[in-house]
């Protein structure tokens with residue numbers, strides 16, 4: 001197996017809001033049950049950001065931890081990519097606020113909007129920037145405050161989402177064979193209306209969005225489920241082809257944590273055994289762009305991933321978007 005190593009994850013960090021929302025709490029808000037949520041999604045708890053904290057606060061907290069982990073200063077960051085669909089404001093980008101909050105004065109900063117695949121879109125860009133010599137150290141943060149855009153009267157969506165941030169510093173590989181082995185991203189813009197938030201843009205001005213209840217996540221759950229399984233499979237197949245990896249080479253699969261049943265279907269399709277699949281959807285719910293970096297950080301810090309292991313990440317999300325990455329950590 002021969003790979004050109006271009007870039008590498010140098011450190012990671014997370015920010016998880018302390019406040020929790022359990023299935024039992026949700027039973028008091030909508031007509032649902034702990035049993036239904038567990039059986040259909042695998043979720044038990046999610047975290048909810050405090051009213052006085054914004055996306056960029058959470059993102060900055062995760063970023064500072066990732067810098068610490070990488071033993072780097074904010075001044076060494078040349079590019080900041082924030083992957084989110086729940087930014088502080090419509091513009092400027094949340095990455096600008098993060099830059100200011102962490103003091104990364106030498107960076108260019110921008111957001112990537114690819115829903116739950118956002119972190120892997122960011123990783124693809126970071127790898128490309130570093131490979132092309134356009135940037136040395138890139139900070140990528142997947143950060144979401146989804147509890148502020150769910151409709152708390154819609155039981156088919158409000159039980160699914162949580163808040164979190166996960167950050168990674170990506171820099172040039174030191175040539176020790178460790179680093180990003182390959183990345184893959186894809187979109188099908190014909191499926192935009194399966195999962196979206198209509199309000200908040202220019203199509204439905206604020207007064208219209210408010211009057212028509214468009215300022216929240218709208219989802220056609222069963223169709224999303226079907227496309228998710230296909231997209232995750234496609235992303236997995238492509239990354240194995242690009243890198244030449246086989247299922248036996250994979251030490252840990254980190255799938256986007258949207259639903260335990262989608263995770264299981266992806267693992268089966270990849271022929272990766274369940275003990276090699278990282279699952280934390282139970283305790284965070286779906287945190288969209290934060291899902292993969294939070295799982296990666298937990299896998300690194302818990303020892304589920306050890307130096308030299310091969311990790312494959314696979315995600316899908318609204319758009320439809322999907323993507324994957326393979327890394328020797």
Ligand SMILES: CC(C)(COP(=O)(O)OP(=O)(O)OC[C@H]1O[C@@H](n2cnc3c(N)ncnc32)[C@H](O)[C@@H]1OP(=O)(O)O)[C@@H](O)C(=O)NCCC(=O)NCCS
Nearest residue numbers: 032033036040116155156159221222224225258259316317
């Ligand atoms: C949302 C999801 C869990 C629903 O599960 P499902 O098995 O498809 O359920 P359905 O939508 O067919 O609904 C089945 C029934 O459960 C009900 N239901 C929906 N949400 C419920 C809830 N929270 N509690 C109890 N019942 C619920 C429905 O109203 C429906 O009732 P009915 O048969 O009387 O009409 C599932 O479709 C899913 O996970 N989709 C993908 C979502 C996703 O991953 N989104 C993020 C992408 S990044």
